[in-house]
Amino acid sequence: MTKVLIFFLGLLANLHVLSETKxxxxxxxxxxxxxxxxxxxxxxxxxTDNWHSDLxxxxxxxxxxxxxxxxxxxxRPGQGFSQSIEKPSYVNFxxxxxxxxxxxxxPVILVAFASSNLSVQLALQSQQVQEKVLGVVFLDPDVLTExxxxxxxxxxxxxxxxxxxxxxxxxxxxYQSRIAQKILQEREHLEALVIPELEDYMDWELxxxxxxxxxxxxxxxxxxxxxxxxKSDLEHxxxxxxxxxxxxxxxxxxxxxxxxxTIEDNKVRQxxxxxRDQGKKQFFDLxxxxxxxxxxxxxxxxxxxxxxHPQKIQQAIHxxxxxxxx
Numbered sequence: 001m002t003k004v005l006i007f008f009l010g011l012l013a014n015l016h017v018l019s020e021t022k023x024x025x026x027x028x029x030x031x032x033x034x035x036x037x038x039x040x041x042x043x044x045x046x047x048t049d050n051w052h053s054d055l056x057x058x059x060x061x062x063x064x065x066x067x068x069x070x071x072x073x074x075x076r077p078g079q080g081f082s083q084s085i086e087k088p089s090y091v092n093f094x095x096x097x098x099x100x101x102x103x104x105x106x107p108v109i110l111v112a113f114a115s116s117n118l119s120v121q122l123a124l125q126s127q128q129v130q131e132k133v134l135g136v137v138f139l140d141p142d143v144l145t146e147x148x149x150x151x152x153x154x155x156x157x158x159x160x161x162x163x164x165x166x167x168x169x170x171x172x173x174x175y176q177s178r179i180a181q182k183i184l185q186e187r188e189h190l191e192a193l194v195i196p197e198l199e200d201y202m203d204w205e206l207x208x209x210x211x212x213x214x215x216x217x218x219x220x221x222x223x224x225x226x227x228x229x230x231k232s233d234l235e236h237x238x239x240x241x242x243x244x245x246x247x248x249x250x251x252x253x254x255x256x257x258x259x260x261x262t263i264e265d266n267k268v269r270q271x272x273x274x275x276r277d278q279g280k281k282q283f284f285d286l287x288x289x290x291x292x293x294x295x296x297x298x299x300x301x302x303x304x305x306x307x308x309h310p311q312k313i314q315q316a317i318h319x320x321x322x323x324x325x326x
Contacts, residue, residue, distance in 0.1 A: 027096060028081040030055060030073040033066035039107040039134050039324075041065055041317060043073040044097075046114025046142075048303060050182045051223050054080030056210030057113060060194065061306030063201040065111075065314060074100065076119070078222035080213060088222065089229035090115065091236050094122035101129050109320055110136045111313060113306055115230075117141035118237040125240050135247035135292070135320030137313060139305045140255060143279035144238040151275045153231040160228035170220050183214050193307045201310070247292035247323050249316040250283045251305055258301035292323035 033041075043062055047053040055062075055073050065071050075081060077096070078088035085092070097119050101108055110133060112120045117138050123129050124136075142152065159166055169175060187207075194202050213219050242248060256276035263269050280297070287295035296316070302308050 026083045027077065027100070028055070028075040030058075030062065031071070032062055032073075033068070033070040038070075039109050039321065040104060041069045041071045042101070042108050042110050043071055044110065044112045044116035044119065045073070045075065045079070046112070046116040048114070048186075050179075050186065051227055052186070052214055053115070053223070053226075054210055054213070056080070056207055056214075057304060058306055059207050059210075060198060060202045061310045061313060063203060064198070064310035065317070067201075068314065069317065070106075076116075076226070078226055080210065084218070084222045087229065088226040090118040090226075090233035091122060091229070094119040097123040098126050098129050101132050102126075104132060107134045107324070108132055109134050109317055111139070111317070112136070112141065113139045114303070115142045115233075118233050121237045121240050121242055124243050124246065130243055130246060133246055134324045135249070137316045137320070138248065138250045138283075139313065140253055140303055141250065141283070142234065142237070143275060143282055144234065145278045145282065147271075148275045148278055149231065149234045149238065151271050152234060156227045156230040159224055160231075163225075163228055166224060167221055170217050170224070173217065175220060176215075176217070179220060180215060183211050187211060190304075190307065193302065193304060195308075198307075198310065242286060242289075244289045247290050247320050248286055249294045249296065249319060250287055251296050251298055251309065251312055251316060252280065252283055253298045253300050253303060253305055255301050255303035258303075292320065294319065 043055075043058050043065075045053055045055055045057050048057070053076070055075050058073050062071050062073050074097070076088065076090070076093040078084040101123065110120050120136060120138075121144075124133065142148070190207070254276075256272055256279070259272050260269055263272065284295045287293045294316075296312065298305065298309060298312065300308060305313065
């Protein structure tokens with residue numbers, strides 16, 4: 001990469017746009033790359049272990065993709081810098097996403113990290129949306145089986161049951177020292193992930209802004225509020241089948257196996273193994289439904305593929321492009 005291009009990407013990293021749509025509150029959108037290029041790449045984020053689900057997880061990956069594509073990264077209401085709403089959920093955001101895609105003039109490719117596949121699957125139930133979408137890339141998507149839903153939501157249902165106590169606990173400042181430590185651990189983990197070959201694509205100044213935002217009590221309240229709707233979101237997405245005529249490429253790390261190293265409870269270990277194995281089967285079956293679809297297992301136990309494997313993400317997008325041109 002030339003110094004000029006690095007500087008250009010740095011300028012683009014500061015472009016943050018509030019995009020108003022007809023049916024939504026303001027969504028926080030980051031646009032990077034050549035706006036004249038087609039297709040447009042829409043990037044969506046999901047959570048990691050601390051439930052942070054903002055665009056902090058796309059900082060490096062978006063810069064990498066923006067060197068070739070026009071990209072738009074979108075945050076759900078209540079996440080990151082998007083405005084909060086009373087009842088945030090993946091179902092709610094699916095409506096926002098449908099409106100956003102429908103208003104796009106260019107064809108789009110959706111790239112969804114972690115649980116954001118729930119909103120994509122729901123948005124794709126709209127015929128108008130399907131007509132705009134050339135293809136979809138899922139990065140470690142949520143597994144939509146009865147067992148996996150129960151596995152995912154043991155924690156989130158407890159938040160839902162004790163929501164007022166949790167909210168009061170955070171508002172009183174009792175969570176601040178704990179979340180500060182979690183944010184520090186996230187930062188240290190990320191610093192270890194960014195290899196020298198990709199360092200030029202990393203904007204630490206932008207990531208620092210997300211760290212600061214994550215440390216705010218209101219951010220944590222909004223984050224956990226969305227988590228209380230997680231089980232319902234999963235159940236709705238499970239009922240919505242992925243369209244058979246849209247190419248889907250799934251990048252699947254082995255991050256589930258990484259959890260087994262620290263789990264001593266055999267019941268929990270067996271639940272993780274079942275969740276992991278059901279996911280592999282479900283993803284492989286989904287990838288067989290279209291000639292351009294593919295299931296790409298990634299030989300890593302790292303979940304943040306947006307930081308470790310942006311090249312693979314670009315390859316998946318390129319595959320969809322080539323299929324759409326044939």
